[in-house]
Amino acid sequence: MVEHKNISQAVIKRLPRYYRYLGDLLENGVDRISSSKLSELMSITASQIRQDLNNFGGFGQQGYGYNVSYLHEEIGNILELHNERNMIVIGAGNVGRAISNHTDFYKIGIKVTAIFDNNLDAIGTKINEIEVFAVDKLVEYIENNKVDIVAITVPKDSAVRVAAAVVEVGVKAIWNFAPVDLNVPQGITVENVHLTDSLMTLSYNMNNECKIK
Amino acid sequence: MVEHKNISQAVIKRLPRYYRYLGDLLENGVDRISSSKLSELMSITASQIRQDLNNFGGFGQQGYGYNVSYLHEEIGNILELHNERNMIVIGAGNVGRAISNHTDFYKIGIKVTAIFDNNLDAIGTKINEIEVFAVDKLVEYIENNKVDIVAITVPKDSAVRVAAAVVEVGVKAIWNFAPVDLNVPQGITVENVHLTDSLMTLSYNMNNECKIK
Numbered sequence: 346m347v348e349h350k351n352i353s354q355a356v357i358k359r360l361p362r363y364y365r366y367l368g369d370l371l372e373n374g375v376d377r378i379s380s381s382k383l384s385e386l387m388s389i390t391a392s393q394i395r396q397d398l399n400n401f402g403g404f405g406q407q408g409y410g411y412n413v414s415y416l417h418e419e420i421g422n423i424l425e426l427h428n429e430r431n432m433i434v435i436g437a438g439n440v441g442r443a444i445s446n447h448t449d450f451y452k453i454g455i456k457v458t459a460i461f462d463n464n465l466d467a468i469g470t471k472i473n474e475i476e477v478f479a480v481d482k483l484v485e486y487i488e489n490n491k492v493d494i495v496a497i498t499v500p501k502d503s504a505v506r507v508a509a510a511v512v513e514v515g516v517k518a519i520w521n522f523a524p525v526d527l528n529v530p531q532g533i534t535v536e537n538v539h540l541t542d543s544l545m546t547l548s549y550n551m552n553n554e555c556k557i558k
Numbered sequence: 559m560v561e562h563k564n565i566s567q568a569v570i571k572r573l574p575r576y577y578r579y580l581g582d583l584l585e586n587g588v589d590r591i592s593s594s595k596l597s598e599l600m601s602i603t604a605s606q607i608r609q610d611l612n613n614f615g616g617f618g619q620q621g622y623g624y625n626v627s628y629l630h631e632e633i634g635n636i637l638e639l640h641n642e643r644n645m646i647v648i649g650a651g652n653v654g655r656a657i658s659n660h661t662d663f664y665k666i667g668i669k670v671t672a673i674f675d676n677n678l679d680a681i682g683t684k685i686n687e688i689e690v691f692a693v694d695k696l697v698e699y700i701e702n703n704k705v706d707i708v709a710i711t712v713p714k715d716s717a718v719r720v721a722a723a724v725v726e727v728g729v730k731a732i733w734n735f736a737p738v739d740l741n742v743p744q745g746i747t748v749e750n751v752h753l754t755d756s757l758m759t760l761s762y763n764m765n766n767e768c769k770i771k
Contacts, residue, residue, distance in 0.1 A: 357762050361755035365737060388739075424758045425765040439656035446652045449737065449754045453761065494760065518764035520757065524578060524662065526600075536760035538751065541662045542574035544733065545637045547707065547749035548666065549570050551731035552638040 352400050359397055360420055362387065367417035379410035426453040431491050432520070435507050436498035437462035437470075437477050440522050440540075444496055445472045455494065459486060483507070487514045494518045501525035565613050572610055573633055575600070580630035592623035639666040644704050645733070648720050649711035650675035650683075650690050653735050653753075657709055658685045668707065672699060696720070700727045707731045714738035 366387055370378060384391040398404050401423055404416050421427055432450070434441045437460050444450075445457050460477045462468060467477045478486060486492070495511045497504045497519060504523030511519070518534045521527055524542070527535050579600055583591060597604040611617050614636055617629050634640055645663070647654045650673050657663075658670050673690045675681060680690045691699060699705070708724045710717045710732060717736030724732070731747045734740055737755070740748050 352766075358759055360762065361752070361758035362739075364758065365752075365755065369738075424762045426758065426761060428765075430761070439652070439659045443652035443656045444753075447753065450757060453754060453758055455757060455761070494764070518760055520760055525582075526575075534760060534764040536756055536763065538753065538756050539574070539578075540657075540660065540751065541666060542571075542578065543749055543751050544663060544668060545574035545577065545639065545666055546571055547731055547733055547747060548639060548643070548668070549573065549637045550749065551707070551747040552641075553565075 356397050356400055359389075360424055363397070364417065364420045364424060364426075367413055367420065370413045371417055376413050377410050378413055383411065421453075424453075428454055430455050430493035431458045432456065432494040432496055433459045433461065433483075433486070433492050434475075434496045434498060435461050435480070435483070435504075437464065437467040437472060438498060440498040441496075442472055444498065444522075445475055457496075458490065458492070461486075480507075484510060484514050487511060487516060492516060494520055496520040496522065497527075498522045569610050569613055572602075573637055576610070577630065577633045577637060577639075580626055580633065583626045584630055589626050590623050591626055596624065634666075637666075641667055643668050643706040644671045645669065645707040645709055646672045646674065646699070646705050647688075647709045647711065648674050648693070648696070650677065650680040650685060651711060653711040654709075655685055657711065657735075658688055670709075671703065671705070674699075693720075697723060697727050700724060700729060705729060707733055709733040709735070710740075711735045 366383070378386075380391040380394050384394055387394075398416075401419070404411060404419060432455050434445050434457055437445075441460060441462070445460055450457070457473070457475050460472055460475055461480045461483050462477055463480045468479045470477050495507070495516050495518070497507055499507060501523045504521065504525055505527065508519055508521070508527045508529060512529055512533055517532070519527060519529065519536070521535055521537045522540070524539055526537070529535055579596070591599075593604040593607055597607055600607070611629075614632070617624060617632060645668050647658050647670055650658075654673060654675070658673055663670070670686070670688050673685055673688055674693045674696050675690055676693045681692045683690050708720070708729050708731070710720055712720060714736045717734065717738055718740065721732055721734070721740045721742060725742055725746055730745070732740060732742065732749070734748055734750045735753070737752055739750070742748055
């Protein structure tokens, strides 16, 4: 495998989309695809596809196109989806429940292993067979279990405190749903899902009639 | 107000973040802020901020900085947040429930007015006081009520069918949570929240130790 340092975030953000399209093709029994056909399907230029994949050494063969299963597997490798990772979820509210109940994450190697909340009614219950613990057990849990990703679904002030606490005990990756940008040290990865921001973007675009892909 | 045509999606995607930061400043009683202070707070250059806001006519005053309340209000206007819009939610599963229960959307002028599902146990119940209807009432509902946005939270095959049906009866904006890119005619706005894609991006970055803002 070619070294892949300094790949732009724009390329990285496109990789999951490739992975998703290739997965759909596989499901539909398609075993190879030309770059022009893939380009048409994904509404991006064939040259963009070649450029993106060349960042990782390229995968196409002239006159043959792409082997769907191989390319799917390789993009999965690049995205590290074949490593098993444990995720804990902070907040057993609606978003926390939605994440804990999500059935697709295990397909990309990610398993929710525990949920934390400060609501006494939630503590001790299970969501999708995953136990809900009191937030004051959070640090102890992380110290004693393998935790790769912390999903934060609590309000912004609590989110800031939780992020600081989990980073302090060595967590390297945060999936943040709180409407706040978390200030974390270098070397910690944060991926945000800002629902209200997304809805504001929709609000702008629907009034300015642009089509977003 | 200056006409704002052909603004790049990159700028548009940043506006909600400005709006959020300015809202937080307002909440904390800050009534003006220099571009350098705002720049520091948001970790973007002062020149980027000026450039972004100049797309809409600019709002700063030399030597004074930005009037927080005015700028917040104006960005809200650009994002059309002061128009009331009705949203219906397709799917009363976890994500559908999370959206229907979300308390921040009304602050940006968006109100969930109905939920649709094909699960007999859900139909006729209420989520956050919003009624759940059978999916076969969807078209009729849209024909008889003001529906500005359709949030789709059902699996991908159903999502494709629902999108086609609602576009057919005149819906112009879709907030899509299904892991599929919806193929819609020109003039229809789609904003995607692809949770699994987001988690794959996190997966890549946590293994390549980049920090994303």
